[in-house]
Amino acid sequence: MFGSLRTLWAIMVVVGHIFWVSDFGRFAVFGFYILSGYLMTYVMQNSYGYAHSSKIKFAKNRFLRLFPAYWLACATTILLILLFDLSEDGKYAIMFIPDTIISIFGNFTLIFPHWMPNQIEPRLSPATWALTVELFFYTAIALGASKTINRTYIWVALSLAFILATYALDLFWHARYFSIPAGSLPFSLGALIFFLVKDNKTKFIPPVLVNYPLTLFGTMLAxxxxxxxxxxxxLPLWAMEILFYCSLIISFLLVLSLAMGKPFTSFIPKALDKKLGDFSYPFYLLHYQAAAIASYTIFGQVTVFKGSITINSVLLTFAVLFLLSLIIIKWVDNPIEKLRTKIKNAKRQDKPINQVQSGENT
Known part of the structure; x- marks a missing residue:
């Protein structure tokens, strides 16, 4: 039920990075964090459990979900560097072959060693600084950060305390977006959604706020x-931040609505929704590479489209991105999914908590 939303958010990231201003995609990134917080808590509670062997199963499945596709995206970047010399253009300047131990480690493991992972260069897939944030909170959830509702309340409170501390210390807004601790609030809110649904606390939320997920998405998009x-x-930065956190609340209600079983649309069947969702991660990994190929095809050199956007540039970029993503889905994700399902369905050692089935490839 989350597939269409995931891919729409991924498209927002693509549009922001390649064709418009990056601020556009940032609203989607925190939506992804909320969704991940919910889904990871969901699968830990219902599919894996918190026994040591269960945590290992969870880690194996996260590895298989993230890394094979990511490594293929990195290989694609390296090939493009050798063919086109991406470093000639400022937008692609952070996409160069790692040549130090730290940069090799970061690009191989997705662990960019900085409290603000976007500060580490090179990144063979530039947007993957956010995956360092994801990995950190996957680990926190597996270790039990959201094992109970009381822990989750504490987590939310600590996350809010961090945000307030950044204002008290007069830190620039980047600390509230790019840093690892900044991801704590949306992840913890996502975890809270699990318990709100499980404990039927959603009955205290006015139905008008959660009954229309597509309207919520439209509001967030607006x-x-x-x-x-x-x-x-x-636009003053303070106004931008107020609107950003308003969007965060709307994304919270959106994910909550879907977790309650509300349909995102009435015209997309569940099976198609899942197939659409399969494109989300490859879109996120490969949009810079697709834009490089498209710009070279159109202009004879790798360049940015911002400021020179045409229908052809948009269509060609998304066509290349679709084809690259299809390769990953067909030749990487689908074969590996059988192994992931086998790992996830292995007998767990504690009793699962029943809740609305997520229907997601987690």
């Missing part, structure tokens, strides 16, 4: 568009 237009025309 905020992202407004900020992206006005941020280049002098």
């Amino acid at each position: 905020i992202a568009i407004f900020v992206s237009i006005t941020i280049t025309k002098g």
Whole structure:
């Protein structure tokens, strides 16, 4: 039930990075964090459990879900570097072959060793700084950060305390977006969604706030568009941040709505929704590479499309991205999924908690 949403959020990231202002995609990233917080808590509670062997199963499945596709994306980047010399253009300047122990380690493991992972260069797949944040909180959830509702309440409170501390210390807003601790609030809110649904606490939420997920997405999208237009025309940072956190609340309600079983749309069948969701991760990994190929095809050199957007550039970029993603889905994700399912379905050592089935490839 989350597939269409995941891919729409991934498309927002693509549009922000390749064709517009990056602020547009940032609204989607925190939506991803909320969704991950919910889904990872869901599968730990219902599929794996917290026994030592269960945590190992969870880690194996996360590895198989993230790394094979990521390594293929990195190999694609290296091939493009050798063919096109991506470093000639500023937008692609962080995409160069790692040549130090730290950079090799970071690009191989997705663990970019900095409290703000986006500060580490090179990144063969630039947007993957956010996966360092994801891995950190996957680990926290596996270790029990959201094992109970009381722990989750404490987690949310600590996350809010971090946000307040960044304001008290007068840190730039990047600390509230790019840093690992910044991911704590959306992840903890996602975990909270699990317990709100499980314990039927959603009955205290006015139905009008959760009954229309597509409207919630449209509202979040409208905020992202407004900020992206006005941020280049002098929108104050304080106003941008207020709107950003309004969007965070809307994304929270959106994921909550879907977790309650509300359909995202009435015209996309569940099977198609899952297939659409399969494109989300490859889109995230490969959009810079697709844009490089498209720009070279159109202009004869690798360059940015921002400022020179045409229908052809958009269509070709998404066509290349679709084909690259299809290769990963067909030749990497689908074969590995059989192994992941076998690992996930192995007998667990503690009793699962029943809840609405997520229907996601977790």
